[in-house]
Amino acid sequence: MAVSFLAYELSELCLGKPPLRSVSTSATIAEAIDVLRSSGESFVSVWQCDHSEFGRCECVGKICMVDVICFLCKEESLLCPSSALKASVSQVLPRVHDLVVHLEPSSSLLEAIDLILKGAQNLVVPILPTKRGGNSRRKQQQKSLAINSHNGVEFCWLTQEDVIRFLLGSIGLFTPLPALSIDALDIIDSDVLAIDYYSPASSAVEAISKSLTEQTSVAIVDNDGTFIGEISPFTLAYCDETVAAAITTLSAGDLMSYIDCGGPPEDLVRIVKARLKEKNLEKMLEEFTILTSLTGEVSASSSSDEETPTRNAARSLKYSRSSSFSPRFVRKAEAIVCHPKSSLIAVMIQAIAHRVNYLWVIEDDCSLVGIVTFSNILKVFRDHLEII
Numbered sequence: 001m002a003v004s005f006l007a008y009e010l011s012e013l014c015l016g017k018p019p020l021r022s023v024s025t026s027a028t029i030a031e032a033i034d035v036l037r038s039s040g041e042s043f044v045s046v047w048q049c050d051h052s053e054f055g056r057c058e059c060v061g062k063i064c065m066v067d068v069i070c071f072l073c074k075e076e077s078l079l080c081p082s083s084a085l086k087a088s089v090s091q092v093l094p095r096v097h098d099l100v101v102h103l104e105p106s107s108s109l110l111e112a113i114d115l116i117l118k119g120a121q122n123l124v125v126p127i128l129p130t131k132r133g134g135n136s137r138r139k140q141q142q143k144s145l146a147i148n149s150h151n152g153v154e155f156c157w158l159t160q161e162d163v164i165r166f167l168l169g170s171i172g173l174f175t176p177l178p179a180l181s182i183d184a185l186d187i188i189d190s191d192v193l194a195i196d197y198y199s200p201a202s203s204a205v206e207a208i209s210k211s212l213t214e215q216t217s218v219a220i221v222d223n224d225g226t227f228i229g230e231i232s233p234f235t236l237a238y239c240d241e242t243v244a245a246a247i248t249t250l251s252a253g254d255l256m257s258y259i260d261c262g263g264p265p266e267d268l269v270r271i272v273k274a275r276l277k278e279k280n281l282e283k284m285l286e287e288f289t290i291l292t293s294l295t296g297e298v299s300a301s302s303s304s305d306e307e308t309p310t311r312n313a314a315r316s317l318k319y320s321r322s323s324s325f326s327p328r329f330v331r332k333a334e335a336i337v338c339h340p341k342s343s344l345i346a347v348m349i350q351a352i353a354h355r356v357n358y359l360w361v362i363e364d365d366c367s368l369v370g371i372v373t374f375s376n377i378l379k380v381f382r383d384h385l386e387i388i
Contacts, residue, residue, distance in 0.1 A: 017156035057150030072244035178345035249275035
């Protein structure tokens with residue numbers, strides 16, 4: 001019965017999914033940021049389109065604020081952020097092949113899982129036309145700032161979370177698999193991205209970028225390897241570009257506090273300002289206009305830290321609503337953890353409840369064991385099908 005379940009067509013998973021918000025490959029990073037903000041989504045799709053009679057439109061990738069933040073942390077970007085924001089989105093697209101893959105609505109769930117296990121993060125699927133409400137919907141989308149229709153066709157995308165949710169809805173078909181522990185299933189990956197609590201946050205930029213590609217996170221540990229927290233791309237994706245200043249100036253531990261919900265602490269805001277000046281990055285304060293949320297209005301004359309309107313700092317971290325299933329939880333930057341003996345179904349439910357694609361696995365003494373991901377979990381289901 002489980003095999004027939006996986007023969008479901010992807011059109012079943014696409015029901016109710018909103019059309020993709022998108023930008024062209026010729027768009028600037030600033031334009032992509034505007035679409036991200038207006039859509040409330042964590043990612044925006046990037047398309048290469050030929051709108052001629054026999055032309056073809058193709059989604060060539062996706063970007064989010066994490067891509068933008070990592071790009072702005074580069075030395076040349078720090079020296080001239082305004083120029084960096086005028087760069088093409090193609091400069092921040094991940095250089096990993098097949099992160100985004102096109103599939104037809106008639107493709108099977110099994111095909112989707114196989115592609116995800118090969119590295120696909122998002123599956124781009126055409127939205128089948130509906131008989132009712134088509135004209136009003138089309139008029140509404142013509143008003144959008146983003147490009148939603150490609151040669152008259154709208155698309156949505158399916159994620160690992162969508163597939164896990166769908167499997168969870170019929171989890172009883174896979175008994176006794178869901179009740180087994182993640183330790184017994186051997187799906188805990190001990191090869192994790194990690195950084196010391198006191199290390200400069202800037203030294204984690206490459207790891208942050210890699211964790212985004214792998215849909216994992218960067219662990220923060222102490223000298224003994226005890227797990228303290230994380231720098232999560234899932235949290236950073238809902239921050240704004242001013243976080244690049246914090247990454248440039250703070251330690252990994254302080255950055256973890258800075259991106260916590262509710263806005264950065266007042267003392268960390270002052271530290272960021274002071275260290276930018278020490279690094280001769282005053283130009284960043286002048287050109288990066290969005291930094292007014294950190295520093296208040298930047299003027300030619302200097303002002304004391306006490307006079308800076310710190311209430312503006314709370315706006316430097318923005319959380320939006322996710323378009324997938326339900327509003328994203330405005331969760332703190334606290335890491336979501338489980339135990340090696342946690343059951344598979346408990347881990348699935350916990351990850352979905354917190355809208356993350358992974359859970360850190362720790363022992364009772366907080367020592368870090370590893371990480372379990374949606375990809376690990378999907379492999380278990382796929383392997384299970386081969387033996388039944």
